[in-house]
Amino acid sequence: MSDSTNHSRRSFLKSTAIVAIFASIPTSVKAFYQDVKDFILPKKSILPIKISVNRKVHEINIDSRSTLLDVLRENLNLTGTKKGCDHGQCGACTVHIDGERALSCLTLVAMVPGKEVTTIEGLSTGDQLHPMQEAFIECDGFQCGYCTPGQIMSAVACVKEGHTNSVEEIKEFMSGNLCRCGAYNGIVESIQKVAAL
Amino acid sequence: MKPFTFNKAKNSSEALKLKISNKDFIAGGTNIVDLLKKNIAQPEGMVDVSTALSAEIKLSEKSVNIGAMVRNTALATNSDLLKNYPLATKAVLAGASPQIRNMASTAGNLLQRTRCPYFYDVTTPCNKRKKGSGCSALTGDNKMSAIVGYNDQCVAVHPSDLCISLSALDATVHGLNAKNEKFVIPFKDFHKLPENTPWLDNNLPQNALITHIEVPKNEFHKKYAYVKLRERTSYAFAMISVGAALQMEGNTIKNARLASGGVAHKPWRWYEAEEYLKGKKASEEVFKKASEIATEKVKPLAHNGYKVPMLKGAIELALQNASKL
Numbered sequence: 001m002s003d004s005t006n007h008s009r010r011s012f013l014k015s016t017a018i019v020a021i022f023a024s025i026p027t028s029v030k031a032f033y034q035d036v037k038d039f040i041l042p043k044k045s046i047l048p049i050k051i052s053v054n055r056k057v058h059e060i061n062i063d064s065r066s067t068l069l070d071v072l073r074e075n076l077n078l079t080g081t082k083k084g085c086d087h088g089q090c091g092a093c094t095v096h097i098d099g100e101r102a103l104s105c106l107t108l109v110a111m112v113p114g115k116e117v118t119t120i121e122g123l124s125t126g127d128q129l130h131p132m133q134e135a136f137i138e139c140d141g142f143q144c145g146y147c148t149p150g151q152i153m154s155a156v157a158c159v160k161e162g163h164t165n166s167v168e169e170i171k172e173f174m175s176g177n178l179c180r181c182g183a184y185n186g187i188v189e190s191i192q193k194v195a196a197l
Numbered sequence: 198m199k200p201f202t203f204n205k206a207k208n209s210s211e212a213l214k215l216k217i218s219n220k221d222f223i224a225g226g227t228n229i230v231d232l233l234k235k236n237i238a239q240p241e242g243m244v245d246v247s248t249a250l251s252a253e254i255k256l257s258e259k260s261v262n263i264g265a266m267v268r269n270t271a272l273a274t275n276s277d278l279l280k281n282y283p284l285a286t287k288a289v290l291a292g293a294s295p296q297i298r299n300m301a302s303t304a305g306n307l308l309q310r311t312r313c314p315y316f317y318d319v320t321t322p323c324n325k326r327k328k329g330s331g332c333s334a335l336t337g338d339n340k341m342s343a344i345v346g347y348n349d350q351c352v353a354v355h356p357s358d359l360c361i362s363l364s365a366l367d368a369t370v371h372g373l374n375a376k377n378e379k380f381v382i383p384f385k386d387f388h389k390l391p392e393n394t395p396w397l398d399n400n401l402p403q404n405a406l407i408t409h410i411e412v413p414k415n416e417f418h419k420k421y422a423y424v425k426l427r428e429r430t431s432y433a434f435a436m437i438s439v440g441a442a443l444q445m446e447g448n449t450i451k452n453a454r455l456a457s458g459g460v461a462h463k464p465w466r467w468y469e470a471e472e473y474l475k476g477k478k479a480s481e482e483v484f485k486k487a488s489e490i491a492t493e494k495v496k497p498l499a500h501n502g503y504k505v506p507m508l509k510g511a512i513e514l515a516l517q518n519a520s521k522l
Contacts, residue, residue, distance in 0.1 A: 042241060044200040064203040064243070067230065087231050091296060100270075100299045106230045107300070108223065110203045111245055154296065161295070175431035176294020 051112045053078065054122030062109055069093045069104035072119060080120035080149045084178075091177035094150040095119050101157035103176075120149035123156065131197060132156050135190035143181035151177045155191050164195035198233050202242035206249040209406055210377050215244045216404050222246050224266060224302035227293075228309045235317060237310075237326055250304070251409060254278060262371075263410045265304035269293065269359070272303060282412055284421040284442050285362040291425040292358035294432050304407035307360060307370065307387065310398065311353035311462075312434050314338065324350050324395040332395075339498040341436065344505065346461040351395030352498060355388055355463050358425065361440045364464035365456040368412045375404040388463030398462075417442035417454060422518035424511045425458075435459035437507045441515035443479070450474050450483075455491065455516075460508065467491040470512070479520040481513075488512035 045064040050057060053076060060075055069086070072078045072095070084092030086105050093105040096118040104117075123130040132155050135141065142148040154177045158164060163173035170188050179187065202220075206212035216222060221240040223229050224247055232238035251264030256277040263272060272278060273289040293301065310316065315323045315333040322331035334342050334352045342352040368384040380402065388399045401407070421442040427433040438458035444451045453474035455467040470491040477483045488509040497505055 042200045042202075045202045047203060064201055065198045065233070087234065088227060088297060091294065094296055101296045102300050103227070103296045106227050106297075108203070108226060108230060108243070108245075111205075111223070111226065111247060157295070163295075172431050173295050176296045 047110055049110060049113050051109065051117065052115070053117045054119060055116070064108075064110055066109045067105055068095070068107040068109045068112055068117065071109045072104060072117075078119050078121050082146055082149055084147065084150070089178075090147070090150075091154060092147050092150040094153040094177065096153060096157065099160075101154050118153075120153060123152065130156065132159070132190065132194050135193045136187070139189040139193060140183065140186040141190040142179070142183050142186070147177060147179045147181075151179065151187055155187065155194070158191055159195050164191055167192075199236065199239045201233075201240055203245065204242065205245040205247075208249050209246075209373055209408060212244055212246045212249045212406055213373060213375060213377055213404070215242075216375075216406075217242075218404060220244055222406065224250070224305045225268065225300040227297050227301045228305065232310065235319060237317065237319065246406070247302075250302075250406070256281065258414070260411050260413045263303050263412070265302060265407045265409055267303045269298035269301045269303070269306065270295070272359070273298065281414070281418050282362075282366065283418055284366060284423060284440055285359065285412065287421070287423040288358040288362035288438075288440060291423055291438070303359070303410060306357050307363075307407065307410075308399070308401070309356055312356045313342065313353035316353060324391075325353060325398075326396070328396055335498070338500060340500040341434070341459075342498055342501055343461050344495045344497045344501060344508070345465060346390045346463070348391055350393065351391035351462065353391075353395075353462060354459055355398070355461065356434050356458075357464070358423070358435065358438060358458060360384075360388070360464045361438055361456045361458040362423065363410060363412065364466055365440045365442055365454040366412050366415060366417060367454075368410050370401075370407055371409050371411060372401070372405050372407040374402045380405070384464075385466065390462050395462075415442075416444040416452070420445055420519045420522045422515040422522070424515040424518070426507060426511055437504055437511050439508070439511040439515040441512070441519045443474075443516070443519050445479065445520070448478050450477050450479055450520075453487075453516075455487070455512065457508065457511075460495070460504065467512070469493075474516075479516075481517065484513045484516040484520075487516060 046061050048061050050059045072081050082092040084090035088103050088106045095104045098115050132152050158173050163169050170191050204215050220242040223243045250266040252266040253264045254275050255262045269289050273286045278286050315321045316325050321333040343354050364384050370382045370387045423440050425435050425438040435458045440456045442454040453471045455471050457465045470487040473490050474487050492509050
């Protein structure tokens, strides 16, 4: 009986010690890891910024590394603008900055204050679609739809710039927007339709 | 992406004060943001110069000054440049996409890094990205690499279209060094060959700022051509590009300018062919001979032998197109 009591006391002490060691090691290791990380890597820089998107002003704190694309999608929940390649090669993230088409994936959001950003969500007036949106639906300007917001933003700018004099000119000035479904003919048709309005 | 501080400079002297060696300038961002994302550029801080530098194009009797912050689209559509320097506007329109041209700055265009695939693939050696690590393209896939002026340390090519035209038109690069003193570098000496420092693309002094590009007034605005051959019709870097400009009296060539992209670590001038063309009567035979003189000394690598006949054809075509204008 006494043997069994000793045994359980010992095992209680042993297991308590083990639990205590396991509980303490990860914290100190974690703290040490954080110290090393802080020593090697600079701390992230948080900036308070004020940006205007679709005529609405947003005041947010952002990491200096944030791109406009990530802030639109992750902070402002404007997920219409798509992330395709994230390296400026596909055009899926095209938005308008001060009325001109630009790639939001290559734009640091810290450079946007003082400018007006328009996304696909800001193109329609209430439930009334923009003529280019209507045209894309009527002319089958898309299949899967992933590149479509970027295509439409680029197409609106293409018409505004006046680069719609021939199919070749439209294709040249839409070359920054890739469509892997190959809806190009429908896209060109949509642009011609709006340009003729 | 490594964390970095962010500061916006109000003017050029503030920009120079903010910039210390481990910080980078950002203007249009079309190249540097990509390099940040891939951890190829790891600056401690970014200095935004987009409102600190001139975005003006000023035409004078002697030359034109193009401000460092003139966006590519503004350059390509400027009426003074269209009239007096159409080779430059044509070259700009041959590059990138409308979105990128709306963002990209003139100075940034000069400073953009090579598009050699190994420079962007951080898992492979690249002397340009990591000093002394080796050149993967030399014995690897060098389909897009140089055919002239390279060495075994780097076979990368310069990617800009605008710079080919600026090189042909004998532009000069104006800037401010770290001490806020003015400097001028002739375009032919701005970009460099790999030499023993392949990680450096140009001879811009450390921590210096480009303020504007000056292009002297010339008689090359009437007969010019920019031929760019690439893997697809638009929105791709050049396999071969040729900027040609002729100054003619009747059918006689008084002066010629011939420069190429996609062939070397810097915009490449074909001086010997230019010299040959001087005083000749324009004809298909003369243009063919000029293309042969230009390509005489090029040395293609294992996978880019195709560039030699392509370059010959592009030079002939550019000269023919220029002479017919």
